Amino acid sequence: MVASNNFTEYGLDExxxxxxxxxxxxxxxxxxxxSSVILIASLKYNAIKLNKxxxxxxxxxxxCDILTTLxxxxxxxxxxxxxxxxxxDTIAYIHLxxxxxxxxxxxxxxxxxxxxxLLILRFPRKTSTWEEKHAHVLCGVIWxxxxxxxxxxxxxxxxxxxxxxxxYNINYGRYSEFTSVDKLVMDLFIYIVLYLPLLVVTTTTCxxxxxxxxxxxxxxxxxxxxxxxxxxxVLTVAVCYCISILPDSLTCLSIINLPIQSLPTYGxxxxxxxxxxxxxxxxxxxxxxxxFKQFVMTNVSIIWAKxxxxxxxxxxxxxxxxxxxxxxxxxxxQAEKEDPLLQEEQSV
Numbered sequence: 125m126v127a128s129n130n131f132t133e134y135g136l137d138e139x140x141x142x143x144x145x146x147x148x149x150x151x152x153x154x155x156x157x158x159s160s161v162i163l164i165a166s167l168k169y170n171a172i173k174l175n176k177x178x179x180x181x182x183x184x185x186x187x188c189d190i191l192t193t194l195x196x197x198x199x200x201x202x203x204x205x206x207x208x209x210x211x212x213d214t215i216a217y218i219h220l221x222x223x224x225x226x227x228x229x230x231x232x233x234x235x236x237x238x239x240x241x242l243l244i245l246r247f248p249r250k251t252s253t254w255e256e257k258h259a260h261v262l263c264g265v266i267w268x269x270x271x272x273x274x275x276x277x278x279x280x281x282x283x284x285x286x287x288x289x290x291x292y293n294i295n296y297g298r299y300s301e302f303t304s305v306d307k308l309v310m311d312l313f314i315y316i317v318l319y320l321p322l323l324v325v326t327t328t329t330c331x332x333x334x335x336x337x338x339x340x341x342x343x344x345x346x347x348x349x350x351x352x353x354x355x356x357x358v359l360t361v362a363v364c365y366c367i368s369i370l371p372d373s374l375t376c377l378s379i380i381n382l383p384i385q386s387l388p389t390y391g392x393x394x395x396x397x398x399x400x401x402x403x404x405x406x407x408x409x410x411x412x413x414x415x416f417k418q419f420v421m422t423n424v425s426i427i428w429a430k431x432x433x434x435x436x437x438x439x440x441x442x443x444x445x446x447x448x449x450x451x452x453x454x455x456x457x458q459a460e461k462e463d464p465l466l467q468e469e470q471s472v
Contacts, residue, residue: 135289141204144292147396148201151403155193158406159186161420171419172409174354175244177251180259181237182409184267188229189402195222197399200293209287209294216285216294217278223293224274230401231321232266234365238328241358245335273313280310290388291395318373322366329362357412361405368401 136144163186165171172179199219203209209216240259244251281296288295336355371394409416 135207136204136292141207144396145201145204148197148204148399151399152193152197152201154403154406155189155197159189159193159402162186162406162409162416165416165419169419171415172413173415174357174413175241175254176256177240177244177254177259178237178354178358180256181233181240181263184259184263185230185233185237185405188226188233189405191222192226192230192399192402195219195226196293197402200291203287203292213285216287217282220285220294220296221274221278224277225270227398228273228317229266229270231317231365231369232270233263234361234401235321235324235328236262236266238325238332238358238362241354242328242331242335245332245355273317276313277310290391293395318369322369322373325362325365329359329366332359332362354413357408360408360412364404364408365401368397368399371397 162172163183166179166183166186172182174182196219199211199215202211211219240251240254244254277296286295287293332355336359371390374394410420411417
């Protein structure tokens with residue numbers, strides 16, 4: 125059974141919960157709609173004109189964002205609305221497992237995206253043989269291996285689930301009762317899952333910035349232009365990732381040494397920033413990939429034109445119906461005046 129901590133001490137008032145719900149609703153819609161558009165544009169219309177390897181990784185990130193939205197954002201929003209956990213014990217286990225699973229995949233896929241872009245820029249000839257199938261294999265390995273940590277964590281703490289009024293979702297609650305060996309195993313997994321991708325993303329992002337500065341200087345000397353396609357996309361994704369994961373990483377370090385109850389505000393901020401990693405991807409691609417922007421704008425124009433056409437046709441139908449009704453009423457009135465039987469009945 126899922127326990128809960130003290131609402132009186134850690135619960136939020138209605139105004140703060142409404143603000144948090146509004147933010148999560150924006151994240152929910154941005155992620156579900158945006159990621160769906162990304163997948164449609166990439167898989168069906170080939171509208172993302174980047175390296176095929178990078179586009180495949182972007183597709184996997186979009187799928188992971190949808191999974192994170194459904195397993196983390198939606199249950200949290202429901203808990204904020206109800207001001208408690210109402211989804212039952214079974215959903216609590218599923219939510220906790222998928223939450224750790226999807227967020228972990230997102231971390232490693234972002235690391236793959238930044239590192240592969242740097243390798244493509246640094247070794248263009250050697251990476252020219254990279255194809256979609258290679259990206260699928262690499263991402264597939266990440267999807268499979270990512271099962272290990274949430275499964276082990278759930279096995280260690282399956283009877284200690286806690287609904288936290290700090291985060292308004294399900295957390296593990298028996299870490300303080302672990303033996304020294306159990307804590308060592310959990311801490312090792314935490315360092316691998318959180319800090320290894322962060323290290324890779326930070327290092328490769330610095331490499332991309334160094335390459336961009338170096339290429340710009342060379343272009344100025346030669347009077348040519350530098351090739352920027354995809355660099356802005358990857359750099360922006362990396363920056364958003366670092367912003368989202370850094371507070372959570374510091375929180376996890378604090379959990380190892382201090383009880384989480386002493387950091388309620390910081391815990392909420394880090395929890396909210398976790399969702400920042402899945403919200404802006406659609407907007408990043410829209411502003412940094414011209415082909416994707418053109419695809420979105422073209423389809424928006426088509427939808428708007430069809431919507432206006434339907435509204436105009438509906439207005440025309442209503443106008444015609446009104447005219448017909450007015451004409452019918454006038455005809456009936458004229459018929460009543462000309463009908464002698466009706467005139468006789470009215471006089472009686």
